[in-house]
Amino acid sequence: MGKFILLDTRLFAPGADLSGASNKVELSTEIEDKDVTNYRSQGWKEVIGGLGSAEIAAEGQWEAGDPSLVDDASWSTLGGTGPYTVCPTDSTVGALAYFTNGLRTDYKVGDAVGEVAPWAGTVKSSWPLVRGQIAHPPGLARTATGTGTALQLGTIPTGKRLYAALHVLSAAGTGTPSITARIESGDGAFASPTTRLTFTAATAAGGQIARGDGAAVTDTHYRVAWTIAGTAPSFMFAVSLGIR
Incomplete structure (x- = not known):
């Protein structure tokens, strides 16, 4: 850029x-x-x-x-x-x-x-x-269970974490429509994806954020997936995803 x-x-x-x-x-x-200057700092602030x-x-x-x-x-x-x-x-x-x-x-x-x-x-x-990437755009309405585009973020070394933010911008439908989003990792083909983070089921506009436990992850690709329930449901949401 x-x-x-x-x-x-x-x-x-x-x-x-x-x-x-x-x-x-x-x-x-x-x-x-934080100042840690001492007598062996050779006359410079440390x-x-x-x-x-x-x-x-x-x-x-x-x-x-x-x-x-x-x-x-x-x-x-x-x-x-x-x-x-x-x-x-x-x-x-x-x-x-x-x-x-x-x-x-x-x-x-x-x-x-x-x-x-x-x-x-x-x-x-x-x-x-x-500092991450957008994993799901805000202007795309979802009406059924599905998965998003895979992002190649790389492996997660021990001590670093996967972070994800979910912004549910609108919710519509009858029968208490809900969306349960999760973050999956895998290879580029996602033949056997692993769920890394799971958000609480959402029935209205709102936000959630989640992070991993600091354990190493050898997968290199990540995506958002979601399960939608209810009658005639429609959800607009944005997801940001990154490693720190």
Whole structure:
């Protein structure tokens, strides 16, 4: 990916796509430096890495009146944790994605008379920030059980983990429709896939995030799979996936 202009940055809150109501998204991360300077540091300050943190700050045009809109979504998540995914360019399968489990810490609305009503908010990480890929795009409705496109993420060494975020953006149907998503690993053909992560069955818009146990995984390919139940079900959802 070369240099580019920010034109279609995507922002997914737990159960809402805030891309169409956002005109600024900033993602920052840092590692705290801890001073360990001593008499053998040869006259130079010596530091080691301490705690890591990440922050997502966004702003845009205020809208309300539906759970998918920014005011409703912000109030329902304020003070709570959930998955947040940011894509610098687009949210097609394989697109670069940064995601974390974050605490929605603040929300601001309002401006001077005559201005377009704005909003601004901040999310602070409760889990590591993961640099991964989109495993399922948000604009594709699913009405039956199926599997997504395989991504070649590579093996997982001991001590690192598989992370995945699920954003259920809409749910429709009768008879309490539900979707249960999982993350599978395998070879390129997925002849004998192994389930690595499983999300709780979802019946409405919302978000979930999951991670592995730190054990080594020799498989190199990963995909999202889902089981859909109910009468005339239809779900819109996005999934981000990565190793850290």
